Amino acid sequence: MSRPPLPRRPIIWRNALFLTVFPVIAVAATVAYGMTVGIGWAEVGAAVVLWWLTGLGITAGYHRLFSHCGYRAPAPLRLVYAALGAAACQNSAIAWSSDHRYHHSETDTDGDPYDATRGFWYSHMGWIFFEGAQGNDYTNVPDLRRDPILAWQHEHYLAVAVATNLILAGLATLIGGHLLGMLVVAVLLRIVVVQHLTFLINSAAHVWGTQPWSKGTSSRDNWFLSLFTLGEGYHNYHHSFQADYRNGPRWYNCDPTKWLIWCLSRVGLASDLHRAPVDIVLTTRFEESCRSLATRMEAWGAHSAEEWSAMLENKREELLSRRDQFLEGLRGGKTALRDQLLATQAKAELRLVELKALRAAHRDGQRRAASAATRELRRATERELAHLRRAIRHAQRSIRATLRGWERLARDYSAGLPPAPAPA
Ligand SMILES: [Zn+2]
Ligand SMILES: [Zn+2]
Structure with missing residues (x-):
């Protein structure tokens, strides 16, 4: 069902330029710096650490704490989240969480700021170019506006x-590397990367993945996305149980944000970790499976009686032809195996006859050597005997190998025979 186009909204040039020109500057600066000065491990390491720090500011702070109240955190931790979240350059916590709460309450409708049904690019970043679906209406975040830390951060966001970015770059430079390199790689480039990883949850996690918890929204569980988004890829579970501090509920789900929050709770920096009750989680999943099955059954039921019998007849013929092919193959295989077994048996018998003849010749030689009339004759007979002993040893080895092969074949052959009748 096609939906009417969105009403025209004024473009926000500051955002549009930030999302188009800034990434070009970041990439160009990184390339230029790499070609002139060279990018070392210090810059790469700092970029990864700052990706995790500012990313967790968004996932553990902006998302699971401020937007969803999945747990409680004391003021110092909220301040750290406010600073790290701001350093990710994704707007203030109040603005971010307001948009996100509308995303959950109005998912896939015109009231959803990043409505995924409007296309991948719209939900990824296109929505940021225009005045928001909800304007700057922050009435859905009264709790956050009351928090003096978040009110302060909102006021002085830029x-x-x-x-925060300058302080982080400065600290990284103290450990190693150059300040300019840190600013280019660990700040500019990292901001672009973290932004797009967050955007992927609004776009890709509403397009690709499974929907084991609910097909009521376009959200998807995507474990692959979770590897790069600090656990945010389990988005179908999250839309079903948004207050749960975990996005990946199982212990093996890659959800570093969940692990961080749990560790913080162990040292008293987080409390009241909210988990969706397991009976409700399992019931939801079971009901969704039942709904999926009912939908599939309905699709099957749409066939007429004639179509059903034609489908069954085709299936039956296919199965019969496959059975015949199988039996044919079995019979052919069995015959080949039996022929091979008999051939090996004949070879073993021939070798045994040869061995018998060699041994008889050896006994005869021994007798002749004992009764040899002259020395020369005895020496010649002994040379003949040595030759015969070598031939006997060779024949013995060959027979053993042939017998081993024969035994293997016999085992294979008898394994395929029907069981022997019980003795009367
Ligand atoms: Zn979503
Ligand atoms: Zn959420």
Whole structure:
């Protein structure tokens, strides 16, 4: 069902330029720096650490704490989240969480700021180019506006973002590397990467993946995305149980944000970790499976009686032809095996006859050597005997190998025979 196009909204040039020009500058600066000065392990390592720190500011802070209240955190931790989240350059916590709460309450409708049914690119970043679906209406985040830390961060968002990035780059430079390299790789480039990884949850995690918990929204579980998004890829579970501090509920689900929150709770920096009750989780999953099955059954039921019998007849013929092919193959294989077995048996018998003849010749030689009339004759007979002994040893080895082969074949052959009748 096609939906009417979105009403025209004014473009926000600041956002549009930031999302188009900034990534070009970041990539060009990284390339230029790499070609002139060279990018070392210090810059790469700092970029990865800052990706994780600012990424967790978004996932553990903006998302699971501020937007969904999946757990409680003391003021110092909220301040750290506010600073790290700002350093990811994805707007203030209040604005981000407001959009996100609308995303959950109005999923896949015009009220959803990043409505995935409007296409991949719209939900990925296109929506940021325009005035929001909800404007700057923050009435859905009264709790966050009351938090003095978040109100302060909202008021001074740009300054907090710049200051945190400069402090992080400065700290990284103290450990190693050059300040300019840190600013280019661990700040500019990292901001672009973390932004797009977050955007992928609004786009890709609403397009690719499974829907084991609910098909009520376009959200998907995508474990592969979770590897790069600190666990946010289990998005179908998250849309079904949004207050759960975990996105991947099972212990083996790659969800580093969940592990961080759990560790923080162990040292008293997080409390009231909310888990969806297991009976409700399992019931939801079971009901979704039943609904999927009912939908499939309905699709089958759409066939007429004639179509059904034609389908069954085709299936039966296919199975019969496959059975015949199988039996044919079995018979052919069996015959070949029996022929091989008989041939090996004949070879073994021939070798045994040869061995018998060699041994008889050897006994005869021994007798002749004992009664040899002259020395020369005895020496010649002994040379003949040595030759015969070598031939006997060779024949014995050959017979053993042939018998081993024969035994293997006999085992294979008898394994395929029907069981022997019980003795009367
Ligand atoms: Zn979503
Ligand atoms: Zn959410």
